Amino acid sequence: MSDDTALASFPRRDLLKAGGALLIGFAVPAARAQEPLGIALMLGPDQPDQKRLDTWLAIHADNTATVFHGYAELGQGAATALLQIAAEELDLGIEQMNVAALGSHRSPNQGATAASASVALGGQRVRTAAAEARQTLLRLASSRLGAPVESLTVERGVVSDTRAGGARVSYGELLGDKPFDVPFTGQAPVKPVSRYTLVGTSVPRKDIPAKVRGTYTYMQHVRLPGMLHGRVVRPRGQGAYRDAARVLRIDTSSIADIPGARVVRRANFVGVVAPREWDAVRAARQLRVEWDERTALPGTQGMYARMRASQTIDRVVLATGDVDAALASAARVVARSYHGPYQAHVPFAPNCALADVRGDEARVICSTQNIYEARAKVATVLRLPVERVALEYCEGSGTFGRSCHDDAAEAAALMSQLAGAPVRVQLMRQDEHGWDNFGPAHVAEVRIGVDAAGKLTAYEYHGWQHGWSTVETSEQLALGTPAADTTGPIAMELSPLNLGSMYEIANRKLVNHRVPGIDGYLKAANLRSPLDVSIAFASEQTVDELAALVGADPYEFRHRNMTDERWLGVLDAAANAAGWQPREPGAARGRARIATGRGIAVGTHTSSYAAAVADIEVDRDTGAIVAKHLYGALDAGLAVNPGFLENQIIGMLVQAASRMLKEEVTFDDRRVTSTDWASYPILRFAECPAVTPIVIQRTNQPSSGGGEEVLGPAAAAIANALFDATGVRLREYPLTPARVLAALRAA
Amino acid sequence: MPTEISVNDERRTVDAAPDTPLLYVLAGELELKGPRFGCGLAQCGSCSVLIDGLETRACVTPLSAVGTRSVTTLEGLARWFARQRGLREPPELHPVQRAFIDEQALQCGYCFNGITIKAAELLARNPRPSEAEIRTAMNGHLCRCGAYPRILKAIERASRELDR
Numbered sequence: 001m002s003d004d005t006a007l008a009s010f011p012r013r014d015l016l017k018a019g020g021a022l023l024i025g026f027a028v029p030a031a032r033a034q035e036p037l038g039i040a041l042m043l044g045p046d047q048p049d050q051k052r053l054d055t056w057l058a059i060h061a062d063n064t065a066t067v068f069h070g071y072a073e074l075g076q077g078a079a080t081a082l083l084q085i086a087a088e089e090l091d092l093g094i095e096q097m098n099v100a101a102l103g104s105h106r107s108p109n110q111g112a113t114a115a116s117a118s119v120a121l122g123g124q125r126v127r128t129a130a131a132e133a134r135q136t137l138l139r140l141a142s143s144r145l146g147a148p149v150e151s152l153t154v155e156r157g158v159v160s161d162t163r164a165g166g167a168r169v170s171y172g173e174l175l176g177d178k179p180f181d182v183p184f185t186g187q188a189p190v191k192p193v194s195r196y197t198l199v200g201t202s203v204p205r206k207d208i209p210a211k212v213r214g215t216y217t218y219m220q221h222v223r224l225p226g227m228l229h230g231r232v233v234r235p236r237g238q239g240a241y242r243d244a245a246r247v248l249r250i251d252t253s254s255i256a257d258i259p260g261a262r263v264v265r266r267a268n269f270v271g272v273v274a275p276r277e278w279d280a281v282r283a284a285r286q287l288r289v290e291w292d293e294r295t296a297l298p299g300t301q302g303m304y305a306r307m308r309a310s311q312t313i314d315r316v317v318l319a320t321g322d323v324d325a326a327l328a329s330a331a332r333v334v335a336r337s338y339h340g341p342y343q344a345h346v347p348f349a350p351n352c353a354l355a356d357v358r359g360d361e362a363r364v365i366c367s368t369q370n371i372y373e374a375r376a377k378v379a380t381v382l383r384l385p386v387e388r389v390a391l392e393y394c395e396g397s398g399t400f401g402r403s404c405h406d407d408a409a410e411a412a413a414l415m416s417q418l419a420g421a422p423v424r425v426q427l428m429r430q431d432e433h434g435w436d437n438f439g440p441a442h443v444a445e446v447r448i449g450v451d452a453a454g455k456l457t458a459y460e461y462h463g464w465q466h467g468w469s470t471v472e473t474s475e476q477l478a479l480g481t482p483a484a485d486t487t488g489p490i491a492m493e494l495s496p497l498n499l500g501s502m503y504e505i506a507n508r509k510l511v512n513h514r515v516p517g518i519d520g521y522l523k524a525a526n527l528r529s530p531l532d533v534s535i536a537f538a539s540e541q542t543v544d545e546l547a548a549l550v551g552a553d554p555y556e557f558r559h560r561n562m563t564d565e566r567w568l569g570v571l572d573a574a575a576n577a578a579g580w581q582p583r584e585p586g587a588a589r590g591r592a593r594i595a596t597g598r599g600i601a602v603g604t605h606t607s608s609y610a611a612a613v614a615d616i617e618v619d620r621d622t623g624a625i626v627a628k629h630l631y632g633a634l635d636a637g638l639a640v641n642p643g644f645l646e647n648q649i650i651g652m653l654v655q656a657a658s659r660m661l662k663e664e665v666t667f668d669d670r671r672v673t674s675t676d677w678a679s680y681p682i683l684r685f686a687e688c689p690a691v692t693p694i695v696i697q698r699t700n701q702p703s704s705g706g707g708e709e710v711l712g713p714a715a716a717a718i719a720n721a722l723f724d725a726t727g728v729r730l731r732e733y734p735l736t737p738a739r740v741l742a743a744l745r746a747a
Numbered sequence: 748m749p750t751e752i753s754v755n756d757e758r759r760t761v762d763a764a765p766d767t768p769l770l771y772v773l774a775g776e777l778e779l780k781g782p783r784f785g786c787g788l789a790q791c792g793s794c795s796v797l798i799d800g801l802e803t804r805a806c807v808t809p810l811s812a813v814g815t816r817s818v819t820t821l822e823g824l825a826r827w828f829a830r831q832r833g834l835r836e837p838p839e840l841h842p843v844q845r846a847f848i849d850e851q852a853l854q855c856g857y858c859f860n861g862i863t864i865k866a867a868e869l870l871a872r873n874p875r876p877s878e879a880e881i882r883t884a885m886n887g888h889l890c891r892c893g894a895y896p897r898i899l900k901a902i903e904r905a906s907r908e909l910d911r
Contacts, residue, residue, distance in 0.1 A: 076854065204851055211856035212844045214781040214821040218857060221780050278763070278771040281787070348891040349785055349793065349857045397857035398892040429786040643851060647897070651854055654893025677790040677889060685885040688895040 050108050053136065053180040056129035057086070061176030063157045065092055067130075068100045070107045071122050072369055072393050076707055077205045077644035081119050082126050084640055088198045089130035089191055090137075091154035092171075094206075102371055102393035109372045119640055120607060120704045132188035133180065140174045193638070193699045200699065202643030219367045219394040220352045220426065227354065227422035228273040230264070230415040231284035234473070237434035237672035240296035241469055242483045242518040244268060244476040251288040258283045264418040269478035271415045273423055284428070295669040296520045304339045304732075306520065307443050307464045312513040317489075318496045321507030326458035330449025333458075334545045339732035340442040340534030342665035344680060345403035345527055349396055350432035353405070355412035356422040357382060362389045366409035367396035374406045381410045381475050382417055400655075402437050402468075402525035410474035430675040435473050438665050439527025440465045440517070442534035446542045448500075454550045456561045459500040459508045461539065466517030467492050468525045485517035490606055491530035498535050498712065502602050502609075503543075503561040522665070522672065529605050529652075529711040533659055536712030537719055537733055540601035544720045545729065553582040554600050554720065566635050566698075570611040571602055573633035573694045578613035589727055593620050596628075597725025601716035607704035609635040609696075612653070614717035615689075618725045623741030627657040627689040627718055632710040634694070637701035645706045649693035652707075656714030658683035664734050752813050754779075755823025765811035770794045772810055773820060781821025781860045785889075792861030792888035796820050797827065802861075802868040821860050824867055831871050841867055842908045846901035854892030861888050866902045874909045876902075 048055040048068070058066045067086045071078060083097040100106060134154070141159040142149045151163050157171040193199075210216040235245050247268050255261045261274040261283035272283040298306040327333055353366035355378075362382055368374035368391070375391040382389070391409070399405060404427055412425040442465045449458035467487030475481050487493060493512040500508050517524060547557035555575045562568050580600070589595065595618045602611045615629040630653040639645050662681050666674045674680035715733075723729045728743045751760050754777060761776045773782045773796065782805050785793025789804040796805045797819040819827045824844070829837035838845075843866045846852075853859060862885070869876060869884040876884065881902050890898065 204848075205853075208848055208851060208853055208856070211853055211859060212847045212863070213840065214860060214863075216780070216856065218783070220783055220857075223778075276763075276771075277775050278767045281771075346891065348791065348855070348889065349783065395855070398855035400891075426784060429788060429790075647851065647854060647894075650896050651893040654895055658893065676788055677786060678788075682889060682891065683893070683895075684889065685882045685895050685899070688882070688899070691896045 048106065048108055051184055053129060053132055053182050053184040055108050056126065056184060057133045057180070058177070059133070059137070059171045059175040061172045063170045063172035064096045064098060065090060065171070066098045066100050067126060068107055069122055069126055070102065070109055070111070070371070072102055072395070076648060077641060078119055079207070080203065080205045081640045081644055082122060083206070084198050084203060085123050085127050086130040088196055089127055090134050090157070092157045094198060094203050096157055104371045104375045104389070104391040107371065111370065119706065123640065123703050127190055128186045128188065129184055131190045132184060132186070135188040136180055136182055137171050137174055141169055144169050144174060199640050200638070200642070200697065202641055205644070217394065218349070219365065219396040220349055222354055222365055222394055223424065224354060224356055224422040227424050228275060228419055229277040229280035230271050230273045230412060230423040230425040231280045231428065232411050232425065232431055232474075233270040233272060233284050233287050233289055234431065234435060235291050235293055235671055236430050237667070237675050238473070238523060239293050239671045240520045241523045242520065243294040243296050244473070244483070246292040248290040248292050254288040255283040255286050258286065262419070263287065264415050266414060266418060266478040267480055269414055269474055271411065271425070273415055273419045277426075281428070293670055297667050297669050297671070298520060299669050300664070300666045303441055304443050307441065307515050310515050310519065312464065312515055315493070315512045315514070317494045317510040317512050319509045323458050323460045323507045323509040326507035327447055327449045327460065330457055331452040332546060332549050333447060333449040334542050334549065335445075335447040336538070336542055336545070337731060338444040338446070338534070338538035338541070340537060341733070342438040342441045342522055342524070343527055343659055343663045344433060344436045344438050344665050344674070345400045346433055346436065346680065347397045347399045347403050350427035350429055351396060351404045351408035352424065352426045353408040353412035354422065354424045355409070355416040357413055357416040360384055360388050362413055362416070364389065364409050364413055365392045365394050366412070367394060367399065367405045368409060369399065369402065369405065374409050377406050377472060377475065378409055378413045381478055382413050400528035401439070401530070404432050404436060407435065407472040407474050410472050414474055414478055433680055434672050434675040435523075437469055437523045437525030439530060440524040442531060444534065444538035446538050448542050448546055450546050450550060454552055454557065454560065456503050456505045456546070457507060459505045461494065461499050462511045462513060463494045463535070464513040464515055465531065466515040466521050466524060469517065469523040473523070483518040485524070487514055491526055494535070495531070495606060497606060498532060498603055499539055502564070502567045503558070504563050522667065528655070529708040532603060532605055532708065532712035533656070533715045536601060536603040536716035537660070540603065540713065540716035541719050541729060544599070544601070544723065548723070551584070553584075555580050556582060558600070558602060566609045567602060569696055570609045570633040570635050573696055574611040574613045574631050575600065577633065577692050577694050578615070578631045580613065583724070589725065594618070595620060595725040597721040597723070599717040599720025599722070599724055601713040601720055603709070603712035603716065605705055605708040605712070608637070608706065608709040610709040610713050612656070612710060612714035612717040614714065614721045616718060616721040616725060618722060618740065620726070620744060623737035623739070623744065625661055625718070625722060625735055625740060626687060627661065629690040629692070630657065630714055630717070631692040632694065632714055633696060634706060634710055635696040635698060636704045636706040636709070637698050638703045639695050639697050639706070640703055642695045642697060645695045646693040648707050649695070649710050650691050652710040653691045653693070653714050654683060654688060656711050657687070657689055657718065659711070660715040660718045660733055660735060662734050662736070750810055752810070753815070753817040755819060756817070756826060761810070763810055765809060767810045768806050769796070769808045769810055769813060769818070770805035773805060773818070779820050779822055783857065783860055785858070785861075790889075791858070792865065793858060795861035795864040797864060797868060800868065800871065802865050821863055824863065828867065843867055843870060843902060843905040846905040846908065847898070850897045850901040850904060852894055852897035852901045854894045858888065858890045862890070862898055866905070869902070870906060870909060875906055878903065
């Protein structure tokens with residue numbers, strides 16, 4: 001029985017009775033910062049005006065401040081770091097600072113919380129806004145106290161007249177919950193770094209106590225009165241992005257025994273809703289749907305050949321000198337091909353979203369990394385004007401790029417619109433694993449040459465990968481929007497910064513081969529450190545191979561080919577932390593079953609500088625690699641909170657081991673087959689390396705990204721350590737026991 | 748169907764079908780924030796609770812299997828600890844929670860429900876575990892952020908605290 005109309009009899013809310021508007025305590029207070037930080041919402045003015053100071057900051061009567069910005073806290077501490085910056089400029093204590101919840105009708109649009117943008121880009125805006133707020137407050141204090149601004153000092157938000165008998169007044173008394181009502185010019189002078197007392201220190205994260213206590217509200221905890229529980233119903237694992245699954249038949253009678261369970265459907269978008277969550281889970285499992293699935297995928301085995309053979313759009317990203325001539329005259333040349341798999345975000349908690357769609361208005365709460373973009377996507381699937389959609393952010397589990405958060409938001413919105421009630425959609429594990437926007441697979445062909453003195457002279461890199469999908473699954477299924485992918489210079493294509501720029505090489509050529517992503521591939525998007533793991537795996541192994549070829553120590557070889565003090569800084573920091581001793585390539589190799597090896601590598605993302613050293617053990621009998629100790633050095637300019645950066649480095653080192661040793665999305669010709677933690681294993685406690693994070697503090701440099709840069713070098717250092725331990729190199733990762741064993745046997 | 752279970756030392760009557768996984772009862776009906784969905788397959792440890800002191804995956808434990816045994820969630824962990832140790836007053840936090848804060852061990856923190864429950868179970872059974880024993884005990888719990896190193900440090904720290 002096909003069922004397009006199961007909803008016809010579903011009770012719809014009387015919109016007139018509800019007033020036709022979404023007015024659940026949404027009155028806009030004079031000082032909007034007084035909103036509770038939970039899930040409050042205004043359907044009021046659209047995007048706040050970024051040229052007004054009140055858009056960025058509010059001062060409260062209790063002498064505290066709230067900072068508004070557009071970045072999502074993703075469990076990295078960025079929210080606290082931005083408060084440190086604001087508190088520093090305002091001369092407030094960190095405990096006097098709050099951050100406003102993120103919402104499309106409340107937060108300035110600063111784009112995506114991606115590419116380590118929060119502190120690198122957002123920090124400067126928050127800094128200048130706070131400086132301007134302080135300037136404004138001092139002007140107010142000056143007239144209140146009858147004292148010249150020059151005689152005023154501020155401590156913890158209390159302004160004092162330093163002249164004999166001078167009086168005091170607090171920020172709260174001066175402004176207390178009233179707007180600044182002044183333009184934000186960005187012209188106020190900021191505090192010199194030499195006077196910093198808070199920035200540069202490792203203040204604890206503000207979110208940690210509630211998270212440890214279990215009182216923190218994650219997205220998955222949010223409920224609305226009268227809501228239904230929704231689950232998506234899809235084939236187990238996505239097929240080719242171009243060929244979205246099509247419904248042939250739905251047998252709604254298959255869930256007739258589940259109380260209150262209903263099918264909600266728009267075209268090929270199928271969901272179930274039920275008042276009780278377990279009933280929704282059961283209904284999604286039990287609903288019989290016959291899908292028309294195509295066999296358009298190449299399968300994991302055929303993927304790299306298809307990518308290499310596809311009709312690509314080629315772009316020379318960089319060409320300096322004459323690479324062909326330099327390669328021809330080089331003393332030694334290494335030319336190799338490398339393969340990097342699709343890898344998945346797979347947040348620990350599958351994405352969750354809650355939507356309340358009433359008539360022509362919608363409220364959506366989700367864990368997107370970009371509230372404004374997600375709002376537009378939701379408006380599209382609902383066919384509503386974008387300004388009628390209010391979208392709020394609530395933190396889920398670590399997402400590491402565009403996992404299914406926007407898809408979950410669309411799914412909740414669609415189901416609420418169809419069901420006529422608020423709907424909470426919780427993706428199941430197979431939905432998140434199977435329908436992710438994966439980090440794209442990569443094929444590399446690398447040629448690097450050295451002269452007789454062991455100096456790098458030529459560097460040529462060709463990279464094949466497809467771009468990022470722009471249409472979420474729910475939209476594709478519901479509206480039939482054709483698959484489309486996008487590409488651009490940053491993170492979707494070869495990055496010159498990561499491909500040889502760390503070395504002094506006169507002749508370089510980088511060619512990006514854009515594979516058409518809609519031509520029989522998986523959906524893709526930015527996965528933490530997009531392309532970097534594959535690029536570092538290819539580039540830094542080739543460099544390492546050249547070092548071995550000329551009989552040089554891998555650290556010394558890199559060092560002699562570098563001149564930039566920041567690259568040298570991270571290289572030396574990682575090597576020193578690891579107690580690097582000059583090693584003859586392969587000298588450590590013995591015949592013991594457990595071989596030990598050490599590797600080194602450098603790399604970054606789109607900014608900053610990173611290097612890593614890996615100590616590993618290889619079991620020659622099983623092929624199993626264990627990362628024993630990873631060292632990661634990061635220079636991200638001014639480290640606002642070195643402790644947060646250390647925590648980021650630790651996470652990147654562990655994820656590097658996970659991605660280099662274990663992670664690979666698998667699929668057959670029909671669909672993705674790695675749909676849970678058993679079929680997509682990640683690193684576990686028993687395999688966790690010891691870690692040494694090294695933060696290089698550079699107070700004279702602007703803050704740059706700190707959440708992605710160590711992944712590439714750490715992953716490549718593991719691959720180089722395998723060579724050091726066994727004399728074997730793998731050209732395809734993950735370095736699974738089967739691959740290692742096969743390589744050892746072939747050696 | 749009304750069923751009575753013991754959760755954090757309280758008798759609670761819940762209205763759920765007997766085959767409902769305990770997770771949905773605790774997180775849904777009882778609105779507890781500790782146990783939380785992660786995989787529904789007993790693979791990740793997100794939903795862990797103690798049942799008579801044993802770490803148990805609530806996502807695959809039917810309500811009907813709980814019976815008269817006592818369920819302890821993250822919310823009741825400090826009290827459970829106090830009873831274990833014969834303390835008159837429960838501490839504000841279980842020592843392992845205190846250590847997680849001291850070590851700033853979290854990244855996103857979502858997995859910490861299960862991590863905390865498992866670590867508390869381990870320390871009750873073995874107050875001075877070796878690092879290898881901690882790794883073995885914790886191995887069924889995943890952390891996607893890769894916070895394992897600081898978690899290991901924090902559990903060792905809590906173990907030392909317990910010893911004093």
